[in-house]
Amino acid sequence: MHDIAILGAGRIGRIHAKNVASQPGLRLKYVVDPVAAAADGLAGETGASVADLETALNDPAVAGVIVASSTDTHLDYSLKAIAAGKAVFCEKPIDQDLARARSASGELGGKGVKLFLGFNRxxxxxxxxxxxxxxxxxxxxxxxxxxxxxxxxxxxxxxxxxxxxxxxxxxxxxxxxxxxxxxxxxxxxxxxxxxxxxxxxxxxxxxxxxxxxxxxxxxxxxxxxxxxxxxxxxxxxxxxxxxxxxxxxxxxxxxxxxxxxxxxxxxxxxxxxxxxxYAEAYRREMAHFAEIIRGEALPSVGYVDGVExxxxxxxxxxxxxxxxxxxx
Amino acid sequence: MHDIAILGAGRIGRIHAKNVASQPGLRLKYVVDPVAAAADGLAGETGASVADLETALNDPAVAGVIVASSTDTHLDYSLKAIAAGKAVFCEKPIDQDLARARSASGELGGKGVKLFLGFNRxxxxxxxxxxxxxxxxxxxxxxxxxxxxxxxxxxxxxxxxxxxxxxxxxxxxxxxxxxxxxxxxxxxxxxxxxxxxxxxxxxxxxxxxxxxxxxxxxxxxxxxxxxxxxxxxxxxxxxxxxxxxxxxxxxxxxxxxxxxxxxxxxxxxxxxxxxxxYAEAYRREMAHFAEIIRGEALPSVGYVDGVExxxxxxxxxxxxxxxxxxxx
Amino acid sequence: MHDIAILGAGRIGRIHAKNVASQPGLRLKYVVDPVAAAADGLAGETGASVADLETALNDPAVAGVIVASSTDTHLDYSLKAIAAGKAVFCEKPIDQDLARARSASGELGGKGVKLFLGFNRxxxxxxxxxxxxxxxxxxxxxxxxxxxxxxxxxxxxxxxxxxxxxxxxxxxxxxxxxxxxxxxxxxxxxxxxxxxxxxxxxxxxxxxxxxxxxxxxxxxxxxxxxxxxxxxxxxxxxxxxxxxxxxxxxxxxxxxxxxxxxxxxxxxxxxxxxxxxYAEAYRREMAHFAEIIRGEALPSVGYVDGVExxxxxxxxxxxxxxxxxxxx
Amino acid sequence: MHDIAILGAGRIGRIHAKNVASQPGLRLKYVVDPVAAAADGLAGETGASVADLETALNDPAVAGVIVASSTDTHLDYSLKAIAAGKAVFCEKPIDQDLARARSASGELGGKGVKLFLGFNRxxxxxxxxxxxxxxxxxxxxxxxxxxxxxxxxxxxxxxxxxxxxxxxxxxxxxxxxxxxxxxxxxxxxxxxxxxxxxxxxxxxxxxxxxxxxxxxxxxxxxxxxxxxxxxxxxxxxxxxxxxxxxxxxxxxxxxxxxxxxxxxxxxxxxxxxxxxxYAEAYRREMAHFAEIIRGEALPSVGYVDGVExxxxxxxxxxxxxxxxxxxx
Missing domain, CATH: 3.30.360.10 (Dihydrodipicolinate Reductase; domain 2)
Incomplete structure (x- = not known):
């Protein structure tokens, strides 16, 4: 069983949180969201705990981080989570600014980087x-x-x-x-x-x-x-x-x-x-993320695809x- | 070129008359209908002549007779036209009465009888x-x-x-x-x-x-x-x-x-x-009737089918x- | 949260067991099946316990019983579960024998009886x-x-x-x-x-x-x-x-x-x-069973429908x- | 009844010729084609006469000319037929050269010009x-x-x-x-x-x-x-x-x-x-050409559309x- 932290408890975050619950082998541990009501609500429904980003990233039990927060945080959070050794499932887009997105190529562009970019289609x-x-x-x-x-x-x-x-x-x-x-x-x-x-x-x-x-x-x-x-x-x-x-x-x-x-x-x-x-697509995304966490697959779509x-x-x-x- | 007489200038008769016109090798010669206005109208549109049944059946140039008159006349007219040596295209049904229909089996039930029954489907x-x-x-x-x-x-x-x-x-x-x-x-x-x-x-x-x-x-x-x-x-x-x-x-x-x-x-x-x-079906019926008249085919559907x-x-x-x- | 016992761990029992898991408010507590391997397998996958029928029916925490065992047991198990005060979700048919099915009319035919018959369509x-x-x-x-x-x-x-x-x-x-x-x-x-x-x-x-x-x-x-x-x-x-x-x-x-x-x-x-x-139909059946258990609905299809x-x-x-x- | 001359007895010419035959009020009088065999064949099938362009254009009985000849002749033949006072049904394109097509604007571009351009779709x-x-x-x-x-x-x-x-x-x-x-x-x-x-x-x-x-x-x-x-x-x-x-x-x-x-x-x-x-489209084109000839309609698509x-x-x-x- 692998623990998951989700960043963002909005519409898309809630979908991913529920799919974590129904995915064998994954368990939602933390919900991170600056809007306390949103975080509390999702945590309550799923049995997860509300936490801040540092707690989630510092917990060695957390194997995967889902970045479903606002677009302007995608790149930053992904970098931090990768740096913390987590597998990352980042909602699209990787960033709105091409130059900034490209600047992370050193950290995120490598073949083995476990950054899965959620192009749901x-x-x-x-x-x-x-x-x-x-x-x-x-x-x-x-x-x-x-x-x-x-x-x-x-x-x-x-x-x-x-x-x-x-x-x-x-x-x-x-x-x-x-x-x-x-x-x-x-x-x-x-x-x-x-x-x-x-x-x-x-x-x-x-x-x-x-x-x-x-x-x-x-x-x-x-x-x-x-x-x-x-x-x-x-x-x-x-x-x-x-x-x-x-x-x-x-x-x-x-x-x-x-x-x-x-x-x-x-x-x-x-x-x-x-x-x-795309309800079924979101379920299949989570199944793929579980494979990545278990080391059974590399992300089929990732940072480079986001940049391109x-x-x-x-x-x-x-x-x-x-x-x-x-x-x- | 084979001459055709049509018995009945109503809705279905008019369809068949037009299909005669567009069928290579057939020419509409006579229109027979007790309602003079109907007969005159269809004759005028097609260039055919109005005639009575005897004239049509006695004209040796007439190779085929289309029976599109009222249902109660189908069997009688078909018998007369077959007796006169014409190929017959009879609208369905052959008759409404099974016993009466069966009584014509001697004249109409033979293999070589050129009676084509218009089951359009x-x-x-x-x-x-x-x-x-x-x-x-x-x-x-x-x-x-x-x-x-x-x-x-x-x-x-x-x-x-x-x-x-x-x-x-x-x-x-x-x-x-x-x-x-x-x-x-x-x-x-x-x-x-x-x-x-x-x-x-x-x-x-x-x-x-x-x-x-x-x-x-x-x-x-x-x-x-x-x-x-x-x-x-x-x-x-x-x-x-x-x-x-x-x-x-x-x-x-x-x-x-x-x-x-x-x-x-x-x-x-x-x-x-x-x-x-069934517009195209009616055209294909006429093409089949032309084949029958030319001796290239026997009726694919006929008296026996009507009786059964x-x-x-x-x-x-x-x-x-x-x-x-x-x-x- | 209402506890559920499932009788039968075969193909259809497994479907219902998973739908219990994903149904808010329901929790699978017991798996009952004479084939120990089947019972153990399903219990292991779902976190439920293996039990015998009596244990399940005698546990006051069990609010609902799903009868997914062999057809010849449907009527008997339903009768026992109803007698034990449980809501029942019985797979079709209620029985193969019309007279025997009808004989249970006193116990199962009443308006308020919480017997839901699983006509999935x-x-x-x-x-x-x-x-x-x-x-x-x-x-x-x-x-x-x-x-x-x-x-x-x-x-x-x-x-x-x-x-x-x-x-x-x-x-x-x-x-x-x-x-x-x-x-x-x-x-x-x-x-x-x-x-x-x-x-x-x-x-x-x-x-x-x-x-x-x-x-x-x-x-x-x-x-x-x-x-x-x-x-x-x-x-x-x-x-x-x-x-x-x-x-x-x-x-x-x-x-x-x-x-x-x-x-x-x-x-x-x-x-x-x-x-x-019928995957979605099975999910909707379970949602309806949850409503019945919560007293929000009577069975929309039940014993009388099975008999008829x-x-x-x-x-x-x-x-x-x-x-x-x-x-x- | 209006007489028609067709220029071109190729594939598209043959289609138009047959549609003339089935169009009430139109009659094919002349077939013009430099390939004698093609002209003879189509004339034989339709009962029309083989003629040269001048004969067709000089015959006052000819009300309409169908230009179905090779593309390089479309503009020239249309100009001649319009000059001869005929209604014209010209196959697309009006010409392959834009400048040349535009040069005919004086003769062909007027509102009342009876030039119907055959954009079949x-x-x-x-x-x-x-x-x-x-x-x-x-x-x-x-x-x-x-x-x-x-x-x-x-x-x-x-x-x-x-x-x-x-x-x-x-x-x-x-x-x-x-x-x-x-x-x-x-x-x-x-x-x-x-x-x-x-x-x-x-x-x-x-x-x-x-x-x-x-x-x-x-x-x-x-x-x-x-x-x-x-x-x-x-x-x-x-x-x-x-x-x-x-x-x-x-x-x-x-x-x-x-x-x-x-x-x-x-x-x-x-x-x-x-x-x-486009079989039905060709039939509808001919019905429209008949309207134009009878003065009941101006061309719904013409020279300007061809140029544009x-x-x-x-x-x-x-x-x-x-x-x-x-x-x-």
């Missing part, structure tokens, strides 16, 4: 199924990819202002998916972006709608479509075009119920957002601003 | 595709079949009264499909029937909702579901369960358009009724009335 | 969604129902011999679904049954393929389709036809992945069997044997 | 249905569009060499769809293009794979995906994202047949290419070559 059963077919050559050699990633509804502008912008906050996931699927470096980035959903987002200096094209040296092309608002729930789809055919992963509905009426067939609603769609996705986000931001292609 | 591309997979053994040996056949809305009670009843008017098509797919004689019939759609249908002595089970000597089972009203258009589906899997033919929508909204995905409307759903389907309809009616299984 | 999110739409009148008044329930592959003949036969072992679930959806008593049963899957099943005196028609006094009709082998996984579908349209619950696939190739679009596999398809489903199974068996309709 | 029932929903505001205000347009297999390199290149030969259709759906001028074009399908296409100086982004002044964005080879038939899909939801038009399968087996559900094949997919689509194709070609965004 890599653990979604649908996307894992798609990736497995691609790797097995079911559709031949990969040529191009379409990633559709639209949120159900825009966040409050207050969030947008501290989010790092669409590309670092939202597309960051899609950049990671693109890197995972393309499996070779991106050499060109072009982003066409607009503010069509909420003028307040534009006034805050951000965009809410974008299509991004990524191109690799060998000519593979990936298109990413983003919108802060779909009107129909969480739109999370991938199409990968290969030399022999297409492999797709589609959206997930609430159930298989449908109604047939005079206007045709109507499905059940689309799953609304990430808590539903961030680099693509910065390039996309630059392209959207200048209207020009950005070469990497 | 055998010519639907979807059902033909299903049958082809079954015959090719794609799902192994056939075990059971589900035929769903619901009309969009009930006909007027005036029609119901002369229709011969649900089993002879509507299920007759499904009995033919069952015979075609089961490919062995039905030995038991059980029908559970109700009047749920329109009480006036019940008052007229008929039912509007039924599930029928057919069983063959070898144990194959077919379920037929009928309703005079679906609420969502024409429901025409088949599922055939085999030893290795299932082959299905589904309904057809107006288009591939769908709308995704907060309540889920909504398709376009289902095709509403047989004129849409009628026998199943009578058995179902008896079962529904007595509440007992009917053995054949 | 009532807790499947898809079927619950379908039922909710029906109850809300989304498709108008219910007229007829199609229940398709095919297993992926037949069980060993040794199991078939002690199973009580297809209707009591397999269709029992569908009879319960039919009762739940029709919401009025069935007055007529007709079953057409065959042995098409495995001749050894026929030699054992059972059937492996059946279509059953149920009819209510008001004329509603339900068709149940059963096969011991589908060739494509677990086929668990319902279509409910109403006066305004159709509501369906479809099968569940392993994922939303599909492959497009020269032969068309190919989905991922169908979920193979009940452990996958068994009565339909006996009627279907009689109908299949005599070839006649059975009136209830 | 505007007449596809699926895309018309999508456009109708957009126009009706079913998904709110249009924001972005995805057009997927992949051919089943690459053409011979000999064709590629004279095709004008991917953007003018293939994407030209998609540019027209984009213009039709966006309904406002495109201000920026970026194309990422590769040669991934057939190296010989690259050696011929062309690309076979491309993703193109179009942006309008108001910020609407359209993505076009092209490949010369899909591996699964003709991929012709559109997704239009609006402020309230998504409207899609999907591919069309050969039939509604599907097979359920141990690997899941397999549909029938996708329709393979444009002759199948060509301008987008040139811009895309430039962008692909320079790797930079092209502003219009």
């Amino acid at each position: 890599r653990f979604d059963p649908n996307f894992q199924g798609l990736k497995a077919r691609l790797s097995a050559g079911v559709v031949g050699a990969l040529e191009t990819v379409h990633i559709t990633s639209h949120d159900p509804a825009p966040p409050p502008v207050s969030y947008v202002k501290v989010s790092g912008g669409l590309f670092k906050d939202m597309t960051i996931h899609d950049f990671d998916m693109a890197r995972w699927l393309l499996d070779e470096p991106v050499s060109e980035v072009f982003a066409a972006a607009s503010c069509l959903v909420d003028p307040a987002i534009g006034e805050a200096g951000d965009v809410d709608t974008a299509k991004i094209l990524l191109r690799t040296a060998s000519g593979k092309i990936c298109m990413i479509s983003n919108s802060r608002r779909s009107g129909y729930g969480y739109d999370q789809r991938i199409e990968a075009f290969g030399s022999k055919g297409l492999v797709r992963a589609d959206n997930v509905m609430e159930s298989t119920v449908s109604i047939w009426g005079e206007n045709g067939a109507a499905s059940d609603a689309f799953q609304n957002f990430f808590l539903d769609r 996705a961030l680099a693509l986000a910065e390039a996309a931001g630059l392209s959207a601003k200048t209207g020009q292609v950005v070469k990497l | 055998r010519f639907d591309p979807n059902f033909q595709g299903l049958k082809a997979r079954l015959s090719a053994g794609v799902v192994g040996a056939l075990e059971t079949v589900h035929i769903t056949s619901h009309d969009p809305a009930p006909p007027p009670v005036s029609y119901v009264k002369v229709s011969g009843g649900l089993f002879k008017d509507m299920t007759i098509h499904d009995f033919d499909m069952a015979r075609w797919l089961l490919d062995e004689p039905v030995s038991e019939v059980f029908a559970a029937a109700s009047c749920l759609v329109d009480p006036a249908i019940g008052e007229a002595g008929d039912v509007d909702t039924a599930k029928i089970l057919l069983r063959t000597a070898s144990g194959k089972i077919c379920m037929i579901s009928n309703s005079r009203r679906s609420g969502y258009g024409y429901d025409q589906r088949i599922e055939a369960f085999g030893s290795k899997g299932l082959v299905r033919a589904d309904n057809v929508m107006e288009s591939t358009v769908s709308i995704w909204g907060e309540n889920g995905a909504a398709s376009d409307a289902f095709q509403n009724f047989f004129l849409d759903r 389907a009628l026998a199943l309809a009578e058995a179902a009616g008896l079962s529904a009335k007595t509440g007992q299984v009917v053995k054949l | 009532r807790f499947d999110p898809n079927f619950q969604g379908l039922k909710a739409r029906l109850s809300a009148g989304v498709v108008g008044a219910l007229e007829t129902v199609h229940i398709t329930s095919h297993d992926p592959a037949p069980p060993p003949v040794s199991y078939v011999k002690v199973s009580g036969g297809l209707f009591k072992d397999m269709t029992i679930h569908d009879f319960d679904m039919a009762r739940w959806l029709l919401d009025e008593p069935v007055s007529e049963v007709f079953a057409a049954a065959s042995c098409l899957v495995d001749p050894a099943i026929g030699e054992a005196g059972d059937v492996d393929t059946a279509k059953i028609l149920l009819r209510t006094a008001s004329g509603k009709i339900c068709m149940i389709s059963n096969s011991r082998r589908s060739g494509y996984g677990y086929d668990q579908r319902i279509e409910a036809f109403g006066s305004k349209g159709l509501v369906r619950a479809d099968n569940v696939m392993e994922s939303t992945v599909s492959i497009w190739g020269e032969n068309g679009a190919a989905s991922d596999a169908f979920q193979n069997f009940f452990l996958d398809r 489903a068994l009565a339909l199974a006996e009627a279907a068996g009689l109908s299949a044997k005599t070839g006649q309709v059975v009136k209830l | 505007r007449f596809d029932p699926n895309f018309q249905g999508l456009k109708a929903r957009l126009s009706a505001g079913v998904v709110g205000a249009l924001e972005t569009v995805h057009i997927t347009s992949h051919d089943p297999a690459p053409p011979p390199v000999s064709y590629v060499k004279v095709s004008g290149g991917l953007f003018k030969d293939m994407t030209i259709h998609d540019f027209d769809m984009a213009r039709w759906l966006l309904d406002e001028p495109v201000s920026e074009v970026f194309a990422a293009a590769s040669c991934l399908v057939d190296p010989a296409i690259g050696e011929a100086g062309d690309v076979d794979t491309a993703k193109i982004l179009l942006r309008t002044a108001s910020g609407k964005i359209c993505m076009i995906s092209n490949s010369r080879r899909s591996g699964y038939g003709y991929d012709q899909r559109i997704e239009a994202f609006g402020s309230k939801g998504l409207v899609r038009a999907d591919n069309v399968m050969e039939s509604t047949v599907s097979i359920w087996g141990e690997n899941g559900a397999a549909s029938d094949a996708f329709q393979n290419f444009f002759l199948d997919r 689509a060509l301008a987008l194709a040139e811009a895309a070609g430039l962008s692909a070559k320079t790797g930079q965004v092209v502003k219009l």
Whole structure:
């Protein structure tokens, strides 16, 4: 049985805390959160203790640390936890600033570093199924990819202002998916972006709608479509075009119920957002973290992936601003 | 070029007349209909002449006769046209009365008789595709079949009264499909029937909702579901369960358009009724009739099929009335 | 926190034991199983103790008993547990013998008896969604129902011999679904049954393929389709036809992945069997059992439902044997 | 009855000729083709006469001319036919050279000019249905569009060499769809293009794979995906994202047949290419041409649309070559 400390008792921290509980071999020992009520609440529900960061990191029984605190602390806490000899499960992004993120390369960039970066989509059963077919050559050699990633509804502008912008906050996931699927470096980035959903987002200096094209040296092309608002729930789809055919992963509905009426067939609603769609992905993340702690696996996604996705986000931001292609 | 006479210028007659026009090698010469306005109208549209039955049958240039007149004339006109040496394309049913239909067995039941009975569903591309997979053994040996056949809305009670009843008017098509797919004689019939759609249908002595089970000597089972009203258009589906899997033919929508909204995905409307759903089937029927006229094929469905389907309809009616299984 | 004893540490017992663990407010205290290795194994995994039946029933801390032992013990254990003042979650069926089941009506048939019968399908999110739409009148008044329930592959003949036969072992679930959806008593049963899957099943005196028609006094009709082998996984579908349209619950696939190739679009596999398809149903069953223990709800399905489903199974068996309709 | 002359008796000419025959009010009088065998063959099948261009244009009975000859003759023949007072149905593209196409603006660019340009996709029932929903505001205000347009297999390199290149030969259709759906001028074009399908296409100086982004002044964005080879038939899909939801038009399968087996559900094949997919679109084009001839409608798509689509194709070609965004 390995003890775990969780940093951050917010929405995503609570999900991870519950998944620790149901993961054989892991036990939640500490909840660390500057908001006492949040820490107390989660500790009470899980039987863990509230602690401060030092206590958690100094306890030799703690084998793993989950960094689910605010984005600006991700890098710092990860560095401290790694320095303390803990395995780390850090929520994305590793940081909002590319230069700062890169500066930790000495401590975090090594092959054996047990820093697992929580790009949840890599653990979604649908996307894992798609990736497995691609790797097995079911559709031949990969040529191009379409990633559709639209949120159900825009966040409050207050969030947008501290989010790092669409590309670092939202597309960051899609950049990671693109890197995972393309499996070779991106050499060109072009982003066409607009503010069509909420003028307040534009006034805050951000965009809410974008299509991004990524191109690799060998000519593979990936298109990413983003919108802060779909009107129909969480739109999370991938199409990968290969030399022999297409492999797709589609959206997930609430159930298989449908109604047939005079206007045709109507499905059940689309799953609304990430808590539903990626519930199983979060469970699989925790299973992977348990493997890392037990020394059975190295992180399948880590610091370097975080930095590279961030680099693509910065390039996309630059392209959207200048209207020009950005070469990497 | 072969000349054709059509008997009956009503809804179904008009469809066949147009398909004659577009069928290479056929030419519509005569339209026969006691309603002068109908005959004149169709003749005017197609360039054919209005004639009486004798003229049409005595004209040696006429190679084929299409019997699309009222049901009570089907058998008589078919007999006359066969006697006159014409190939015959007779709309279903061959007759509403089983004994009378059987009495024509000497004239119409022979192998070489050129009487093509228009069971249109055998010519639907979807059902033909299903049958082809079954015959090719794609799902192994056939075990059971589900035929769903619901009309969009009930006909007027005036029609119901002369229709011969649900089993002879509507299920007759499904009995033919069952015979075609089961490919062995039905030995038991059980029908559970109700009047749920329109009480006036019940008052007229008929039912509007039924599930029928057919069983063959070898144990194959077919379920037929009928309703005079679906609420969502024409429901025409088949599922055939085999030893290795299932082959299905589904309904057809107006288009591939769908709308995704907060309540889920909504398709376009289902095709509403047989004129849409079986448009291609009617064209393929005419192509088959042209083959028969040219001597390239014998009727793939004919008098015997009409009689056998009628026998199943009578058995179902008896079962529904007595509440007992009917053995054949 | 309420303590639970589980009787039976086999496949289904293990599922329930894990769901007790993840259900807030419930704690597994005892595992009872005559097979010591099974009891020890499950106790070890869950932290519960191995005990005999008397110990479990005599412990006043035990609030609920889960009867997941062999079918022939269901009724006896349920009676004992109820007598001991425990809430009971009994796996289906209540018994294989209708007369014996009925004989417990005094002890188990009362309104307030806390006997929850585990008809899992009532807790499947898809079927619950379908039922909710029906109850809300989304498709108008219910007229007829199609229940398709095919297993992926037949069980060993040794199991078939002690199973009580297809209707009591397999269709029992569908009879319960039919009762739940029709919401009025069935007055007529007709079953057409065959042995098409495995001749050894026929030699054992059972059937492996059946279509059953149920009819209510008001004329509603339900068709149940059963096969011991589908060739494509677990086929668990319902279509409910109403006066305004159709509501369906479809099968569940392993994922939303599909492959497009020269032969068309190919989905991922169908979920193979009940452990996958009804995993969420089992969780919801346990949540309901927790409500019952806490006194927040009476069993939504119980002894009477078990007896009535068994009565339909006996009627279907009689109908299949005599070839006649059975009136209830 | 209006007489029609068709210029070009190749594959597309033959389709149009047959649609003239089945269009009430139109009659094919002349077939013009320098290849005598082709002209004779089509004339024989349709009952038309072989003629030279002058005869056809000088015959006052000829009301309409269909230009289905080789691409380099489209502009010249259209000019001559318009000058002769005929209504013209010109196959796309109007020309391969933008400057030359623009030079005809005086003769062809006027509002009342009866030049109908055959962008067939505007007449596809699926895309018309999508456009109708957009126009009706079913998904709110249009924001972005995805057009997927992949051919089943690459053409011979000999064709590629004279095709004008991917953007003018293939994407030209998609540019027209984009213009039709966006309904406002495109201000920026970026194309990422590769040669991934057939190296010989690259050696011929062309690309076979491309993703193109179009942006309008108001910020609407359209993505076009092209490949010369899909591996699964003709991929012709559109997704239009609006402020309230998504409207899609999907591919069309050969039939509604599907097979359920141990690997899941397999549909029938996708329709393979444009002759199948756009058969109904060609019929609707001819119905529109008949309206134009009868003076009941002006061309819904004409010379200006051809020039504008060509301008987008040139811009895309430039962008692909320079790797930079092209502003219009």
